[in-house]
Amino acid sequence: MSDQAVLLLRKQLKELSRNPIEGFSAGLIDDSNVFEWEIMIMGPPDTMYEGGFFRANMVFPKDYPNNPPSVRFVSEMWHPNVYNDGKVCISILHSPGDDPLGYEQANERWSPVQTVETIMLSIISMLSSPNDESPANIDAAKQFREDLPGFRKKVSQCVRKSQEM
Template sequence: MTNVARELLKKQFIELSRDHNAGFSVGLVDDANFFEWNVCFEGPKNTLYEGGIYNATLSFPTDFPNHPPQMKFTQDMWHPNGVDIYNEQEKSEERWRPIWSVEGILVSVISMLNEPNLESPANVDAA
């Protein structure tokens, strides 16, 4: 499965690197490893995060897309959903699905920055 995951991640990385997506950019932690990505998010307009640049690492399992990646912001984030995007306590409709693309994951992070999910907070103090 590792080769399948690597080729899928390589393809998606190349596509995302080529496109100038509004709100984020991607890079590799190590040019030889498609399982570890650096992501840079722009703070969405009209939010508490506007004007900020938020860096994160995205670590993919060797059986991706069967299991979700882990994402961690490299600086503290004051956000209700800031601890873990796809955690076990989430409602079933919020859980990982193998059909999701990396772009879909990153767009969902931007969506959470725009509109936090207060009904499923990972950081109760920020909710």
């Protein structure tokens, strides 16, 4: 299975380098390991994250594409759908099948048809419209709902820090 994963990941990386997608870039952290990628996400225009350059790591399991990669921001991130340790929490990165908590439908979760491109577009979409109903970061979700000016200020600090890195 790992050989299939290696071939698929190399193909997706090659495709992204040939046809870059606006809003992010991707490359290997170490050329000898196709399972660990570094991603640079540009804060989407007309959002609180605009102007930011956020670094993240994407780590693929050996049985990719049967199971999803994990994505973790290395840059500081204040967002309802990003855990304090930087790990991204969106439906398509959750294991395939039925949600044991019953919150998500199976068709919203990971599917082998997903690609690095679809994952990154979902993360950009997450930055554009936070989901505070199913938060990974309860404090960020609470502030987003109850103190939007304070939330904006904290996001602005993250954007500034990302520009300095």
